[in-house]
Structures are given as structure tokens and as C-alpha cells.
Amino acid sequence: MSTRPFNFSAGPAVLPEAVLQQAAAEMLNWHGSGMGVMEMSHRGKEFIHIYEQAEADFRELMAIPSEFKILFMQGGGLAENAIVPLNLSRGLAADFVVTGGWSQKSAQEAGKYCQARVAASNQANGHTSLPAPSSWRLNADAQYVHICSNETIHGLEFHELPDLQALGCRAPLVIDFSSHVASRPVDWSKVGLAFAGAQKNLGPAGVTLVVVREDLLGHALDICPSAFDYRLVAQHASMYNTPPTFGIYIAGLTFQWLKQQTEVTAEGVALHGVAAMQARNVAKAELFYNYLDRSSVFESRVAPSARSRMNVPFFLKPELEAQRGPALYESLLSGAKAAGLLQLKGHKSLGGLRASLYNAMPLAGVQALIAYLQAFEKTGL
Amino acid sequence: MSTRPFNFSAGPAVLPEAVLQQAAAEMLNWHGSGMGVMEMSHRGKEFIHIYEQAEADFRELMAIPSEFKILFMQGGGLAENAIVPLNLSRGLAADFVVTGGWSQKSAQEAGKYCQARVAASNQANGHTSLPAPSSWRLNADAQYVHICSNETIHGLEFHELPDLQALGCRAPLVIDFSSHVASRPVDWSKVGLAFAGAQKNLGPAGVTLVVVREDLLGHALDICPSAFDYRLVAQHASMYNTPPTFGIYIAGLTFQWLKQQTEVTAEGVALHGVAAMQARNVAKAELFYNYLDRSSVFESRVAPSARSRMNVPFFLKPELEAQRGPALYESLLSGAKAAGLLQLKGHKSLGGLRASLYNAMPLAGVQALIAYLQAFEKTGL
Numbered sequence: 001m002s003t004r005p006f007n008f009s010a011g012p013a014v015l016p017e018a019v020l021q022q023a024a025a026e027m028l029n030w031h032g033s034g035m036g037v038m039e040m041s042h043r044g045k046e047f048i049h050i051y052e053q054a055e056a057d058f059r060e061l062m063a064i065p066s067e068f069k070i071l072f073m074q075g076g077g078l079a080e081n082a083i084v085p086l087n088l089s090r091g092l093a094a095d096f097v098v099t100g101g102w103s104q105k106s107a108q109e110a111g112k113y114c115q116a117r118v119a120a121s122n123q124a125n126g127h128t129s130l131p132a133p134s135s136w137r138l139n140a141d142a143q144y145v146h147i148c149s150n151e152t153i154h155g156l157e158f159h160e161l162p163d164l165q166a167l168g169c170r171a172p173l174v175i176d177f178s179s180h181v182a183s184r185p186v187d188w189s190k191v192g193l194a195f196a197g198a199q200k201n202l203g204p205a206g207v208t209l210v211v212v213r214e215d216l217l218g219h220a221l222d223i224c225p226s227a228f229d230y231r232l233v234a235q236h237a238s239m240y241n242t243p244p245t246f247g248i249y250i251a252g253l254t255f256q257w258l259k260q261q262t263e264v265t266a267e268g269v270a271l272h273g274v275a276a277m278q279a280r281n282v283a284k285a286e287l288f289y290n291y292l293d294r295s296s297v298f299e300s301r302v303a304p305s306a307r308s309r310m311n312v313p314f315f316l317k318p319e320l321e322a323q324r325g326p327a328l329y330e331s332l333l334s335g336a337k338a339a340g341l342l343q344l345k346g347h348k349s350l351g352g353l354r355a356s357l358y359n360a361m362p363l364a365g366v367q368a369l370i371a372y373l374q375a376f377e378k379t380g381l
Numbered sequence: 382m383s384t385r386p387f388n389f390s391a392g393p394a395v396l397p398e399a400v401l402q403q404a405a406a407e408m409l410n411w412h413g414s415g416m417g418v419m420e421m422s423h424r425g426k427e428f429i430h431i432y433e434q435a436e437a438d439f440r441e442l443m444a445i446p447s448e449f450k451i452l453f454m455q456g457g458g459l460a461e462n463a464i465v466p467l468n469l470s471r472g473l474a475a476d477f478v479v480t481g482g483w484s485q486k487s488a489q490e491a492g493k494y495c496q497a498r499v500a501a502s503n504q505a506n507g508h509t510s511l512p513a514p515s516s517w518r519l520n521a522d523a524q525y526v527h528i529c530s531n532e533t534i535h536g537l538e539f540h541e542l543p544d545l546q547a548l549g550c551r552a553p554l555v556i557d558f559s560s561h562v563a564s565r566p567v568d569w570s571k572v573g574l575a576f577a578g579a580q581k582n583l584g585p586a587g588v589t590l591v592v593v594r595e596d597l598l599g600h601a602l603d604i605c606p607s608a609f610d611y612r613l614v615a616q617h618a619s620m621y622n623t624p625p626t627f628g629i630y631i632a633g634l635t636f637q638w639l640k641q642q643t644e645v646t647a648e649g650v651a652l653h654g655v656a657a658m659q660a661r662n663v664a665k666a667e668l669f670y671n672y673l674d675r676s677s678v679f680e681s682r683v684a685p686s687a688r689s690r691m692n693v694p695f696f697l698k699p700e701l702e703a704q705r706g707p708a709l710y711e712s713l714l715s716g717a718k719a720a721g722l723l724q725l726k727g728h729k730s731l732g733g734l735r736a737s738l739y740n741a742m743p744l745a746g747v748q749a750l751i752a753y754l755q756a757f758e759k760t761g762l
Contacts, residue, residue: 005415009422020409020417027405034386036401038585041390074455078622082606204419206587206625223604225463241459244587
């Protein structure tokens, strides 16, 4: 068993130990090729094999239908905030559901390329609950509807994707699923395009996965940089420009690790892959939120129905925070580090603490965190 | 000593063995932090340290003056072909010196954002020599002048950067120095902006280094994606979006390796860092071109004054190539692989063979390649 500390970083984030060990073992010589993966031409048969395996494994894991292309790109979610409207907006309009820091940024950036309209927002309640899809003011001329299906900073998650067709909207749904990709299955019948920076649940920073329905290719604006034109990237199997080869390799190892994961439910049903991860992630999140809800010192400030299973911002109760917040948070963080619980600092825009419970975080990490917080409640105040 | 094969890939390319070994050793636990570099928040003190060290080392190695910013970006040279005009052209005009595949692509892409004019071209001679700067038709309204200072595909290199001021041109010089960065010193007084994909001489694919004079920041077009606005990237120390953290770390290890390299000249002068690499690269290239020039079977097709020290496309003599080219090239490549000489296939647009002699390729690799080709001349025909 591992003796590594538990790393709660929101991203770049903890990776499966088996993935890191394999990457270290193969660093100078991949499968007897005499080359490390970083040293291979992206056009050579060795890397083509790695690429095709990674793509096929991701498709299988996420049950992605054949009418979707899988692209491995660069620039992360922030670049996609521009790349999506450059490819999909046709310079016209798009609707945004603003539910936290990331969807806010997406709407703002899209405004450079089209009319970016806020169809719904939870800003009035401080990004603590999700506006019901029935309340969204969707527009008939929107070329797409954007949501961030898991808000990393504010800790909100759409536990079910909206069904735009049922809402009378024919535009494709775009989801930024960076921080919960591969943590649960996706209903692709509801999705037109999904993108994810790899650095949460899939691998290192510098790889962006884009899953895009084929009919959405080929509509890029003239001003779209060629390297970010989905049609060109798809036509060249993500090798229009030199892809981030090592990052794709690490993501591929993570996909293989995910495929091997199994869980057996209380009813004796065996779950595999992403379904197994979902069961584990539900268990981890329930354990932690239940602890927070019973605590007299700590709290979640997100409405229960909207709470993210991946990113849990949590805080001292308001009165305690007002009195001694800065000193207590500092003491909490330094004590946590000493106890082998790393990177729990909250995002700078919210303060407080944040525990990210990605796929590679075991239940034991959540248990250790709760034990630490319980001890702090008794002796740290 | 190493028993690894010699890897002549044009990029992604061979890395120093010491760099790969250190990366493997630190994969699960960087400097006692309990985290691998891939798992660290880019905002944490551990990664900030890695980043700042890498930037300082690159500045020292390349003697980059303080009025230049160093940015670590994503997308490679192909993305920079759009990002440079998005930031520098002001939507007006830029001049391009077309000397091979890469500068050709740069001019073409820039045409999306400004009037991209060809100030000189060597297309008429098949990209085999460099047009003298005195012959360039530079325009007074050009916002910048672009050259590819080393053409990876066609194997041409500017052994001296043009002095635009001496040519009566006040526009900044932009150099794509992807495939010879850190192989020799740069005279920054002649340069406004330089960019390089890391995957040749510096590290893994997925990191782009941009060195930009401060007065060129802040002029991006409104349609420039925020993630690629040099001013924003500089203001946020390359962390406006999540940077490719592991790639930056590997580049940083390569910078440290480069700083340790020394060579003593025939006159007894000790050279360090990039100057030492230059001496080695001159020696490797001279050895190989001298062999080719004396061979009755193989040849370089580039004018001697324009020959790249980094990328050497070479071919069978025309008559032999016309008679038996495909079969002989196939035989050459499979024999080379068996002899531990990897990735010698020429670029698909030129055919033939190509040996890339980057910093991490030792003289012994060139000697082994020559010995193999000499044996082939005797027994392989």
C-alpha cells in the first residue's frame, strides 16, 4: 500500500499511483523501443499506437457514440472558452447558464465572437444553487447553449444534464466537464460538444479533450486559428500540429487504470470503469458532506441538490469565521500538511478550504480528512 | 555510459538521458513534497519554484536581456503562426521571408489577420539556399518581419540573424527558432520576438517558449483569445490559464543540463552552456556534411552556406534515387533501426532521409550514423 500523503488539489491533481509508477518505469525505454515517449516522433508507429489506444479506451470508458469525434488539443478550458465560439457560434449568438466562476468566464470570452447571452444565472444567491432548466431563458437563434457541468471553484455540479430538446430548444448543448470528466457516465444524447482540461481527472495539464458531434465540425469562423479549427484537428486525428504526446500517453495510462476499476454494490451488482468510479465518488462525497452537515464548526454553503462530488469548498461557520477566520484557516492548513493532507487551501476568490475528491482520491483519503477535522474541532479551536 | 539507441527524430526528439532519469526518479515524490510534479497545483509554492527556476535558467542560458519577457505557452509553432499576427499585426501588414515549409505556413496563416506579404522567397530553387537580406523587399508599413531561422523540414539555417535596422527597416524581427533554440547564442539586439516549440531541443511537445520585447505587448486584436494574448500571459507569469506544468518542469531540467555542459576549444578556451553546445553542434554538423560531400552515394541538396546544423535532409544521388530510390530507402531505414539508429525517415513532403542532430545527440551518434552509411555504400547497394 501507498505511504504517499493525500493530495486534495483542485488541479493539476492527484493521479493514480500505478500510472505514475508505469510512467517512471518506461521513461527511458517504452516497450523496448529504445525511446522514451517524450522522444518519439508523433508520426511514428510507436506513438500512433499510443494515441489510437488512448482514443479507443476513452471512447469505450465514456461510451461515446461513433458520431462523435474525440480530439486531443492544447490550451485547457480557458482556451476552449474562445475555441468553442470560434467553431460553433458562426458569429451569431449563444446562450450561457452562469453558475460560477468558470461559466462566467466562458460567457465573457464568447462575447468576443458572438452575442453571448446569459440565459440563467445563480449570481443572486452567490453561486450556491443551480437554476432549474425550466427557468432558463433560451433563445431560438442561439447556436449553442453552454453550461459548466461541474464548477471547480464554487463546487456545484449538474447531477443530471439538461435535456434541451425537452425544453423546446434545438441548439446543441456544450458542456465544460473539465473537473468531473470520467467521474460518472454521460448521456451523450443530450450533448453536442464536451470539453475537459485533463489536469483534474485524466492526466497532466496541457492536454484538452474535446468530444464533438460530427455535424458541428466545419463551421469555424475565418479568424479561427488553424490549430484550433475542430474540423482540421479531426481530419488530422489530433496531429494537425504536434500534439502534447507525453500528456496523451499519461491520459492513456489513466484510461487503462480506469478500465480496470471495479466496485460491487450492496445488491451484489458488479460495476466497472466509470460506473465503478461513480459509485466510489458518490460514497466519498456522501461521507464528506454528511460530516460537514453534522459539524458544529465547518459547513458547506452549497444547496444539497447542487453539491459537487468532485470539489467541496468548505468553511468555518460564519460567526467563527468572522471572529478568527484567517488564523484558524492558517492553522488548519499547516496542521493538515503535517498530517499528510495536502493542497486544501480554498480558491483565492472564495477563501476557506476546498477538498477535491477526484477519481484518484481513495475513500481512505476522505476518512483521514474527516478524522483530522474532527480532531481539530476538539483541540484546535 | 548509455546503451540506448541513437534517436535522430526531428521532433519530438531525443532528450538528455540525465533529464529522463531525474524525471523518472522524481515521478511520485518531487523533493520530498509527497507529490509528483504532474499532481501539483500550479499556484502552489512547489510549482512556482520550478517555474521561476526554469525561467531564470533559460534567461541566463540564452542571455536574454531584461526588456524581454519569457512566456511558457501552448499550441506549438503552428498555433504561434496565428498568435503572433493576432498580437503584433494590428490588423495591418507583415512581411515574410519564405525559406521552407515552416515560413510558408506562417505567411499563409497570418493572412487571416493582416496583409501577409512575401518579402523574399527561395521557392524558385526548391528551398535550397537563403535569399540575401539585401535582396528582401521590406515594406515600410510592415508591423513585423517574420523568418524561420531554422527550417526543420528543408534543413536550412540562418547562421546569422538579419540586421533589419541596417536594412533600413524599423519593424521588429520575429523568429521561429523552434528547431535550433539553445543550439547557439542569439543576438537579441536584432530580435523583437522569438518563439519555439519545446519538442526539438528543450523538452516535450506541448510547451511553447515565447521571448518577447516588452514594447510589443498590449497590441493584441480584440479577436485574440485571452489565453493567447501575450500581455495577459506576461502579466500572469504564464499562469493566466493552467500552464503545461510537467512540460515546463522537463524543460527546466534540460536547462539545468545545458548549464552544466562545457567544451574546451583547440585554443584551450573553456566554453559553457549554449556556447559549448554551439561548438559541439558545429563539430557534429561539419563531420556529417563532410561525409555527405565526399560520398558517392549520398548527398545534401542544400547550399553549403545555408545548411542547418540541426536538421540534415539527405538523399541518394539523383541517378540512384531515380532507379532504386524506394527500395533502397526502405532497406536503409530498416538496417539503420537494426543498428540502433532510429527515426531517420525524411519528412513526407521531401522523402529521402533526415538526421536531426539536436543538442542531446552526441558526436558518437553522428559517428555511428556515418559508419552505418559507409558500410551501406559498400555492401547495401
